[in-house]
Amino acid sequence: MLAAVAAVLGVSSSMLLERPLEQAITFAVENEFRAFEVWADHPHAHPDETPPEMRRRIRTALSPFDRISVHGPLGNASLASINPGIWRESLRQHLAATELAHDLGATVLVVHPGDLRDHRFKAEFLRLSCEALGKVVERGAELGVTIAIENCGPLHAGIDQTAADLTTIVRSLGPHGKVCLDTGHAAVNKNAAELIASLGDAIVHFHVHDNHGARDEHLPIGAGSIDFAPYVPILEHLEGMAIAEIVWEQARSTQSPETLARAAKDGWSKLLDKPR
Numbered sequence: 001m002l003a004a005v006a007a008v009l010g011v012s013s014s015m016l017l018e019r020p021l022e023q024a025i026t027f028a029v030e031n032e033f034r035a036f037e038v039w040a041d042h043p044h045a046h047p048d049e050t051p052p053e054m055r056r057r058i059r060t061a062l063s064p065f066d067r068i069s070v071h072g073p074l075g076n077a078s079l080a081s082i083n084p085g086i087w088r089e090s091l092r093q094h095l096a097a098t099e100l101a102h103d104l105g106a107t108v109l110v111v112h113p114g115d116l117r118d119h120r121f122k123a124e125f126l127r128l129s130c131e132a133l134g135k136v137v138e139r140g141a142e143l144g145v146t147i148a149i150e151n152c153g154p155l156h157a158g159i160d161q162t163a164a165d166l167t168t169i170v171r172s173l174g175p176h177g178k179v180c181l182d183t184g185h186a187a188v189n190k191n192a193a194e195l196i197a198s199l200g201d202a203i204v205h206f207h208v209h210d211n212h213g214a215r216d217e218h219l220p221i222g223a224g225s226i227d228f229a230p231y232v233p234i235l236e237h238l239e240g241m242a243i244a245e246i247v248w249e250q251a252r253s254t255q256s257p258e259t260l261a262r263a264a265k266d267g268w269s270k271l272l273d274k275p276r
């Protein structure tokens with residue numbers, strides 16, 4: 001039986017971070033992805049490095065896609081930072097990323113909840129994350145951009161050390177509390193079932209990639225050991241995007257970007273056509 005899936009498969013510009021953004025967009029068009037996620041960090045489209053004229057050009061280049069998302073800046077911009085100056089700057093950058101998303105025609109901005117750098121002050125980090133995200137989702141609501149908070153977990157020193165932590169953060173945002181579920185992060189953090197149980201109704205966006213459970217390998221679906229079956233019922237009703245967060249590296253990748261893209265698309269089709 002063929003599953004009636006509404007989610008649209010896309011690819012992230014971060015797949016080709018060593019190439020210019022324009023080339024990553026062209027690559028995704030040529031490989032017939034229907035959605036695209038723009039990496040709003042150096043060197044692709046950091047909000048501070050993307051002036052209005054460039055935004056117009058990128059938006060035009062993105063017109064072949066059905067749906068667009070943006071990934072917020074990561075480089076040390078933690079929304080949970082207990083360093084007051086860094087926290088303010090991180091918030092400024094995320095608000096700027098929300099505006100960038102709007103300018104590029106994106107409907108979703110993916111953000112990380114922030115880093116936990118000292119477990120003794122976890123409550124404070126959590127409070128700061130909720131406070132910053134509250135301001136970001138407010139700006140998003142004004143601009144028509146949904147903010148999707150990504151599960152990072154211990155793997156990425158995330159403030160969401162557990163699914164319960166992420167639930168606390170997401171629910172603190174009321175109706176604006178939405179989630180980007182990263183299948184690779186959930187596998188390494190070993191909390192996929194808990195995340196689905198407590199936040200399944202809040203998932204609006206997916207990062208779909210595979211690994212073998214020990215580290216973030218960013219492989220195409222099917223190239224690792226993740227059981228994607230629990231995600232299928234959510235994908236069936238998700239009127240959003242599933243972004244293949246596969247990574248190609250000039251110096252390390254043994255396969256061409258085209259081969260990787262094909263594997264990601266094949267893995268996606270197999271997952272959804274599987275009789276259940």
Ligand SMILES: [Zn+2]
Pocket residue numbers: 150182207245
């Ligand atoms: Zn991700």
